[in-house]
Amino acid sequence: MGEPLSVTDYYDDSTETSHSADMFEMCESSSAQELHIKVFQTCVFVVVFLLGLLGNSLVITTFALYRRFHLRCMTDVFLLHLANSDLLLVLTIPLQAADTLLDSWEFGTFFCKATRGLYAVNTYSGLLLLACISVDRYVVIVWAQAAHRLRRRMLFCSKMAALGVWAVSALLSLPEIMFAHVEARGDGGGAQCEMYVWVKESWRVKMATWGAQITGFCVPFLIMLFCYGTIGRTLMQGRGWKRQRTLRLMAALVLVFMLFQLPYTTLLSMKAAGPPETCAEWGQILLAEYTTRSLAYTRCCLNPLLYALVGVRFRNDVKSLLRDMGCLCHDWLSSNAESCSSGSPGLPPPTSIVSCHSSISPTARDPLYVSHSTAFPYPELSQS
Incomplete structure (x- = not known):
């Protein structure tokens, strides 16, 4: 287990695939995955695929129809x-699940690059879009009057910013797409889709890879930290516990993303730094990769819950969709919602992070908010 690897074998640039073959052959005993690990990750992938497909499809469908x-x-x-x-x-995810069960990548180089590239694009675009949402909340809450005057211009800018997010995410994902490929294992056990930048490429390429990961992760995080920190100070100057409740919700949105994504991103950065020196280290990194990757993919099914399901408008759109489809559960959901609301008249209305328009104007007694006709993003914050 602790036998050192002969790193000169797979650092030889004249041999394209010898490094991967030697690594798997020498560390076969430490890198072999137990059956229960494969079954666990496959079950995670199945659950994430079903929930993520349903949740994200509902979000897109309600936007398209209503x-x-x-x-x-x-x-x-x-x-x-x-x-x-x-x-x-x-x-x-089905490709990832098949790769886990078969212990071999059977889908060719194109799908290998597409899978790795889409994961990188999703990670960077998710962080950048969350940063954009934080900027939007910052402008609307801290600069409410200016946001009202520039509402139409801001909407146009947001669409351009979304296109820019996709362009930047694709640019940051280029190292992942360029250096991901399929290599055969030396033990005859199949092939593996991996990013082998630490073995074949120079330190300049490694620095470019690290730079993309650090830029795509740290810059959006710093933007969110500034925006939500300023929002928190602004809300705490007002009155009412509901402001603190909404602040906790916003902090949870960012924390969930970081907790689920940061471990896998850190592990990928460590792998790009260099190969393990012993078979024991190789086995530990491989096990950690399986675990953290499961967490990272779980985030895809949590996003609809965290960013849309807590919104009143989204729930109403889903009820409308069920009603239009003739779903029998619509009547049960409606009656259940009415009974809950009538049974708890003292509870505050649910937080709506996607509500853009409201008939409730900010409280005139609170100097923090200026009364105007613009839609306030958090209607419950305007109440004393």
Whole structure:
């Protein structure tokens, strides 16, 4: 287990595939995955695929049917693109599940690059879209009057920003797409779709890969930290516990993304730094990769819940969809919602992070908010 690897074998640039073959042959005992690990990850992939396909498809369908893509605020634009990004990644999960069960990549180089590339695009676009949402919340809450005057211009800018997010995400994903390929294992056990940048490429390519990962992860995080920190200070200057409740919700949205995504991103950065020196380290990295990758893919089915299902408008759109489809559960959902609301008259209305328009105007007694006709993103915050 602790036998050092002969790194000179697979660092030889004159041999294209010898490094991967030697690595798997020498560490066959430490890198072999137990059956229960494969079954566990496959079950995770199946659950994530079903929930992610259903959740993200519902988000896109409700936008298409009931909002006709006439998006009325910046958050609507970014949530729609976020659902599209997650759905693209969800569609690659069957390939990942098959790779786990077969212990071999059987889908060729094109799908290998597509799967790795879509994952990278999803990660970067998710972070950048969350950063855009934080900027939107910052402008609407901290600069409410200016946001009202520039509402139409901001909506146009948000659409351009969403297109820019896709372009930047694709650019940051280029190292993943370029250096991902399929290599045969030396033990005859099949092939593997991996990114082998640490073996074949120079330190300049490694620095470019690290730079893309650090830029795509740290810059959006710093933007979210500034925006939500400023929003928190602004909300705490007002009155009412509901402001703190909404602040906790916004913090949870960012924390969930970081907790599920950061471990896998860190592991990929470590792999890009260099190969393991012993078979024991190789086995530990491989096990950690299986675990953290499962967490990272789970985020795709949580996004609809965190960013859309808590919104009143989305729930109403889903009820309308069920009603139009003649679903019998629509009557039960409606009656259950009415009984809950009538049985708890003192509870505050649910938080709506996707609500863009409201008939409730900000409280005139609170100097933090200026009364105007613009839609306030958090209607419950305007109440004392």
